[in-house]
Amino acid sequence: MSDEIWKRAEVESPCIKICVVHPETRLCTGCLRSIDEIGAWSRMGAEERRAIMDELPKRAGAFSKRRGGRAARLAKRD
Secondary structure, eight states, X not given: OOGGGGOOSSOOOOOOSOOOBOTTXXXXXXXXXXXXXXXXXXXXXXXXXXXXXXXXXXXXXXXXXXXXXXXXXXXXXX
């Protein structure tokens, strides 16, 4: 399906098509919106959308980075 169908003359969605909800913060790891914000987005007015868009950069640090994984285990062997 073409993305053209989703284009409108209003505040664009921050969706980047990576829709994974973080279990602790309940924010989408792709666009950083909450489930409630995502669900209500199409019914929101331009002012409400802009307010959320302005807030999103502040949410970028909401996820803790992984500290382990395979690379960390291999580094411990050395």
